[in-house]
Amino acid sequence: MSKQKHPHSIKTILTFAIAFVSISFTLLISAILYSQFSSTIRENATVSTREIVRQVNANLNYYTNDILTIAGYARDLSKQTNELSRIEIERRLSSIVDSRQDIVCLLLFDLEGNVLLSTTDAPLRSQEEMVKQTWFTRALGGEGNFYFTGPHVQQLFTSSYPWVITYSQQISYTDDTGELSQGLLLIDMNFRTVSELSQSAKLGATGYVYFIDNNGKIVYHPYQQLINSDLFSEDLDSAQEYIFGTFTNTFEGRQRLVIIDTVNNARWRIVGVAFMDELMAGLDQYTAVMLIVLGFCIIITILLARTVSAYISRPIRELDRLMNSVERGDFSAPPTVGGNQEVAALSQTFAVMVKRIRQLMDDIVTSQEMKRKFELDALQAKINPHFLYNTLDSVVWMAEQNDTEGVITMITSLAKLFRISISKGRDIITIGEELEHVRNYLIIQQIRYQDKFEFSITMEEGMENLPTIKLIIQPIVENAIYHGIKYLQEMGHIDIKVFKRKPGAVVIEVRDNGVGMDEQKLSNILSFDGVHPKGAGIGVRNVHQRIQLYYGSDYGLELSSELDVGTLVRLVLPEQKPIQPIKGVQS
Structure with missing residues (x-):
């Protein structure tokens, strides 16, 4: 059997709905902002890296142009041998080399490898070794074209072997005869300038710039020594595919942004390498801040959702509380609830x-009260004729016996009885007045039965003014006489006691030593459907009904009886505040 799901409260539904929509919108906006910011950071990082590489390229072009200018000056001097001596030309070229820390030497060779001009006095290698070197072979046969040979160990002198970059070009010069001849101009530069240009480029914390030639070989790399020692590797294959441009790749576990640009004069390529985790470090900070702000916004959203839902649902819950109160029978206050227009209209x-229901209930209560009063009046009307019949029967009997004094006494007692019975129209009298009524009744019955029984009436002190329904003891005493003591051969006894029984109950006890009753008769005597011979139990039953109609089902009569022993009747009433006796009713 499937369990029925418990419905959620409107506050929970509203809270969830508002929070879901708000948080979804916040997450959507956050995702859009994150995407835009991430794209912006990536784009800015790319632009910034590209600008750095371009700046390095511009600086390197400026430097190579400066070398080209020096080479042009040397070409011009080499054509002025008729005007200037070799010593003067070398002196001028040496002054330029001495003024530049980046230039190692400047030399002019003929095509056979012989030195024509030199800025140094260091001993040179043989001409056979010169013509075999790369810088010589590359420039040979290409007059007007210049070449930059990548870093290599200088092989010009027999006494020093520095790492240099060589500029070489086949040029025309004026020989000793005044004729133009072909030669090779060489300018060796150290690594300092190129290294400074590369190291000045800051591409994040660990990014770097390196140079490669047309063949994809490294011209300069800041980690050249580590590469030579196989402690560092470079992704030359990817760089070889691009002359210029931008791309990203992953090499040795790190994503890299690679910027490639071409150096015009040297025909080298500048490769800038920046690592994405460093470039996007700002994004990580932004993400952390965004998550904090997002978490704060979600908390605020939930709190606002609960506040709004509570504001909306509070009148409904208040109306529900009032409905439950009315369902439990509380119609004390009109259920008016404020709030939004719909709830206020529903509340009204x-x-x-509820007001209509309360009015109908008041009408029902009034109707029931009137019904109960009519029933009490009807029950009392049944008792009074019954009692009057029995009393007059006794008077007739005494008149037949010519007992004038007894008749007068009985008529006088009967008058007193009816004064209390009338009680100025009141149904409630004091217990003292009720006992006085019974006393007069017993006096009448003693006269009738010629002292066939005796009676006693006792009451605890201070109970005489406690209220009771009138005419409730006399029917019990009457029943004891007519259905108990009347059939005794010996003297009968009727004892009446009034006392309090906790909690808050008054007990009027009537005990007789009559013939008693069996269990069957005792169990039926208070039954509305019971049929009793000769009207036995009518008065007892009426008294029980009157007490319960007036005070409720917790009160009434308690009976016990035993054949040939007697009967005990207890009238149980609630203890109430004392009242004043009725004036004009005399004993």
Whole structure:
């Protein structure tokens, strides 16, 4: 059997709905902002890296142009041998080399490898070794074209072997005869300038710039020594595919942004390498801040959702509480609830309905009260004729016996009885007045039965003014006489006691030593459907009904009886505040 799901409260539904929509919108906006910011950071990082590489390229072009200018000056001097001596030309070229820390030497060779001009006095290698070197072979046969040979160990002198970059070009010069001849101009530069240009480029914390030639070989790399020692590797294959441009790749576990640009004069390529985790470090900070702000916004959203839902649902819950109160029978206050227009209208409609129900219930209560009064009056009307019949029967009997004094006494006692019975129209009298009524009744019955029984009446002190329904003891005493003591051969006894029984109950006890009753008769005597011979139990049953109609089902008569022993009847009433006796009723 499937369990029925418990419905959620409107506050929970509203809270969830508002929070879901708000948080979804916040997450959507956050995702859009994150995407835009991430794209912006990536784009800015790319632009910034590209600008750095371009700046390095511009600086390197400026430097190579400066070398080209020096080479042009040397070409011009080499054509002025008729005007200037070799010593003067070398002196001028040496002054330029001495003024530049980046230039190692400047030399002019003929095509056979012989030195024509030199800025140094260091001993040179043989001409056979010169013509075999790369810088010589590359420039040979290409007059007008210049070449930059990548870093290599200088092989010009027999006494020093520095790492240099060589500029070489086949040029025309004026020989000793004044004729133009072909030669090779060489300018060796150290690594300092290129290294400074590369190291000045800051591409994040660990990014770097390196140079490669047309063949994809490294011209300069800041980690050249580590590469030579196989402690560091470079992704030359990817760089070889691009002359210029931008791309990203992953090499040795790190994503890299690679910027490639071409150095015009040297025909080298500048490769800038920046690592994405460093470039996007700002994004990580932004993400952390965004998560904090997002978490704060979600908390605020939930709190606002609960506040709004509570504001909306509070009148409904208040109306529900009032409905439950009305369901439990509480119609004390009109259920008016404020709040939004719909709930207020519903509350007013419910208030009108409750007011109508309360009016109908008041009408029912009034009707029931009147019904109960009519029933009490009807029950009392049944008792009075019954009692009057029995009393007059006794008077007739005494008149037949010519007992004038007894008749007068009985008529006088009967008058006193009826004064209390009338009680100025009141149904409630004091216990003292009720006992006085019974006393007069017993006096009448003693005269009738010629002292066939005796009676006693006792009451605890201070109970005489406690209220009771009138005419409730006399029917019990009457029943004891007519259905108990009347059939005794010996003297009968009727004892009446009034006392309090906790909690808050008054007990009027009537005990007789009559013939008693069996269990069957005792169990039926208070039954509305019981049929008793000769009207036995009518008065007892009426008294029980009157007490319960007036005070409720917790009160009434308690009976016990035993054949040939007697009967005990207890009238149980609630203890109430004392009242004043009725004036004009005399004993």
